[in-house]
Amino acid sequence: MKMFKYTFGLVVGALVFLSSCRDFVEPNIPYTEFDTAAYLRTIERTSTSFNFFNLANSNFALTLEAVDAEDGATVETVEIRVRHRRLIPGVGLEYSPALSTDDVLIRTLQASDFAPNSDSRFLRTSFTIPASEAIQAVGLTPADIEGGDAFEFRLVLNDKFGRSFTNTNADANVTGSPFYASPFFYNVSVVCPSDLGGTYEFTATNMDSIYGSCDGTISGTSTWSPVSGRPGVYRVTDGTFGFWDCYGDSWGNGDVRINDACGKLTMTGADKYGASYSMTVLSSSAEELVFTWLNSDGETGEVTIKAQSGKPLPILN
Incomplete structure (x- = not known):
């Protein structure tokens, strides 16, 4: 009798365990109905600084890869926007245009700018923005630029479904992880190379x-x-x-x-x-x-x- 109670208890326990496991996975998750987003993986940072002594020949240049459920085909446009930043000692950061207004649209990449490549299945594009173009876009001249200034470039990916993705609505894992390499935001500093040795x-x-x-x-x-x-x-x-x-x-x-x-x-x-x-x-x-x-x-x-x-x-x- 004692053995029967022990065995019966094990059976009941197993049934409860299996029932609880089943309840945990139901209802069935509709994976095919999950909404998917898109991001821009940074493949190469060709140039991410401006030479103070050679602004005329300085550029901001990247190679990007569009990653989405259709291997990059959902991309409609990519906006490249810019803002100038300067740290004033004892005062703080000064922006042009001011933070209370939108950053400036300097370039728009079209879906046709993205093309297949031999290294992955996703579509890629490359672009180059001269420093002179960025300076003019924010309402300044080369004479206004100082060493230590920075230009904040922000990307906005607009897809064919009417959605927009940028640094302000992307998950921190996407913007900060080396795997995704998709900050949507790039600081381009005005540097002063020195070679007096x-x-x-x-x-x-x-x-x-x-x-x-x-x-x-x-x-x-x-x-x-x-x-x-x-x-x-x-x-x-x-x-x-x-x-x-x-x-x-x-x-x-x-x-x-x-x-x-x-x-x-x-x-x-x-x-x-x-x-x-x-x-x-x-x-x-x-x-x-x-x-x-x-x-x-x-x-x-x-x-x-x-x-x-x-x-x-x-x-x-």
């Missing part, structure tokens, strides 16, 4: 200090070494450019740097005695750079840097 021939004149002057001209070489992890920052081999030779002194372990911030040069750091350094650019051309340096001990000199062979100097601000 190398060894330069120089001449130094007008060297003076409270300790005495150094008559005539000093010639030599100065190596500007890029500082790791600090783009546009260069450590110089001698912040006095040979001036201390007049004293019979040597540069030693001083750490003076030249900083290139969008074509504006500054000098920072200190020598082995703790004196700080600054500089003033007097003239700039592709062939030579002329500046004065000054330290907090009152020592100063005028330096002319010659361009390296085959590498013109940038025209500085």
Whole structure:
């Protein structure tokens, strides 16, 4: 009798378990009636920055893949919209056009712009928008642009069913996941490439200090070494450019740097005695750079840097 009750309990338990499992999966899910969306997978970011020193030849360029239930065939149009952004220290972000208005429609891709490719079954397209076109679209001129500015490009996919998909209504998994690679939104920064590293021939004149002057001209070489992890920052081999030779002194372990911030040069750091350094650019051309340096001990000199062979100097601000 005890064994019968035990067996009967197991059977009842199994029936309850199976019944609960069945209830969990019913009613049958109508998979074929699920609504499907569409997104734009970023295949290649061909160009996603504008060169401040060469805006005329800078572009925003992407290759996109339309992903939907019909392998990209539901796409009707893709709007490319733009807004300019600038961070003003102590004030905040400034936008053109203002955030209270819509961003500007700069280009519309048609369904016919999407075509088959040999790498996937989905339709793809590529586009290029010159920086000059983006600048004009937001009501600015190249003279208004500053290093550190950014252009916010936003894509809006409109399909043949009358639906629109963009960064504001897409799921975070779509916009943020590397698999989908579909942000619908791209920050294109105005960058200032700097390439001042190398060894330069120089001449130094007008060297003076409270300790005495150094008559005539000093010639030599100065190596500007890029500082790791600090783009546009260069450590110089001698912040006095040979001036201390007049004293019979040597540069030693001083750490003076030249900083290139969008074509504006500054000098920072200190020598082995703790004196700080600054500089003033007097003239700039592709062939030579002329500046004065000054330290907090009152020592100063005028330096002319010659361009390296085959590498013109940038025209500085």
